[in-house]
Amino acid sequence: MSDTYAFQKLSAAAALRILEAGMAKAQEMGIPQCITVVDEGGNLLAFVRMDGARFNSIDSSRHKAITAASSGRPSGLSKPEDAVFLAVTTQGRNVNLKGGIPIIVDGRCIGGIGVGSGTGDQDREVALAALRAIKDAKKDFDFGPR
Amino acid sequence: MSDTYAFQKLSAAAALRILEAGMAKAQEMGIPQCITVVDEGGNLLAFVRMDGARFNSIDSSRHKAITAASSGRPSGLSKPEDAVFLAVTTQGRNVNLKGGIPIIVDGRCIGGIGVGSGTGDQDREVALAALRAIKDAKKDFDFGPR
């Protein structure tokens, strides 16, 4: 049995392009944002806090990115009755707030994007715009009835 | 593109006047309070624990101030279903309790006031009284239906 398996890791260059795409959208919307990119293991890859973005969103945008990267689905979709336990048991790393989007290429989750400082819907919109920087990434997500 | 942008920072002298105004109101109400002032980045600027105020409010008044300074709106107005996540994901810095008021001058949030040791409504009343020390600060807030 092989000791290793092949994986395509998200590059720092791609992460910086994700920030730029997110910033462009946020500027267009007129809402400064914190934008975080984490890798497939939840480690921080790139971050920017736009001028005037909320400082509490430095951490929460990271946690949204981690939530999406770990689960392979957008954040903010947990069942309400599970959400608090998930947050507490992961020290807030699993957070049921909108604005986290997984980066999925060839069916594999290679990272996550987290955005915070606007409303949940605005955050999600910016995260989806940021994801467009990754041409081959999955773009269609089911956000369900919520 | 410029490396910096102009910002008016809250002075220590102003922060002490905020404490004094808050203390005067708390004394008038007969309820000792913890009063915290933070700057626009959430860092502690001034603090007083009045004789007999609850020691647990040392931290919670700071978290209320931080919540208001980060979001630019009074604390205690988050949706109930988001409140726990926000708290856990920010290590309690984003707290959905009444008593935090942002300090907004010329449309920019330059800090926050947090008050704790009374009921939520008493805390909010003292925070609003404390804010009156800043002549040019925004005074009218929408506290919504809650």
Place this chain on the structure above:
Amino acid sequence: MSDTYAFQKLSAAAALRILEAGMAKAQEMGIPQCITVVDEGGNLLAFVRMDGARFNSIDSSRHKAITAASSGRPSGLSKPEDAVFLAVTTQGRNVNLKGGIPIIVDGRCIGGIGVGSGTGDQDREVALAALRAIKDAKKDFDFGPR
């Protein structure tokens, strides 16, 4: 007495240019680095982890940046007999490791750069190269006999 005082805040755009300048130097040296930029209050402004940089340096590069931004001098210059206390009492935010450089413009510290993943001397070299992105920033530091 005035309620506020004027301050020039480091912009997100400038912070991203700092990352780019640091990355260019690190690439030239052949050593991937974690590069952090914090503002004058120690809050995270921008970050990148270059491909292959040490993941433990995600935090330590931030702490170096915070150390420099708080003290207004390069990190790694504390007296050995003070260094441990400073680290413990600040939960590692004040760290006596090379690689942190303050961003000082017009005599005022407006942020800090922290670099980590190489040797201390390599980290410092990249931080100084990154600082060159800010034309008006103080560039001459006394690193003393150590």
Place this chain on the structure above:
Amino acid sequence: MSDTYAFQKLSAAAALRILEAGMAKAQEMGIPQCITVVDEGGNLLAFVRMDGARFNSIDSSRHKAITAASSGRPSGLSKPEDAVFLAVTTQGRNVNLKGGIPIIVDGRCIGGIGVGSGTGDQDREVALAALRAIKDAKKDFDFGPR
């Protein structure tokens, strides 16, 4: 510029074989051990606490593995004057204790092994024995004069 780069990730099957190899050595030595395997991002991949091993070594063996995986060299080789800062600034994740060994294949660090419950030298011996489960991994390390 490409969005991703190729990486060979350590498999769970390989991680379990590392545990087995380490356990065999520990049994031969008559010293129960905690053995941790982490991936290249420091995340837990496999772990066993042998009967009677110290429970405090659950965490410290993980931190040794993380230290080795992050730096690409055995743990316990930092300069004494840096060791405390490194520990504090990384919340103990970077620990200057013997018993951590990086897993390096084709020049790339793909994980770390951490062992704890014996003396430092015993821990290191078990970690090196565990590493033998990975045929292609680098086996010769310079442990220096310490």
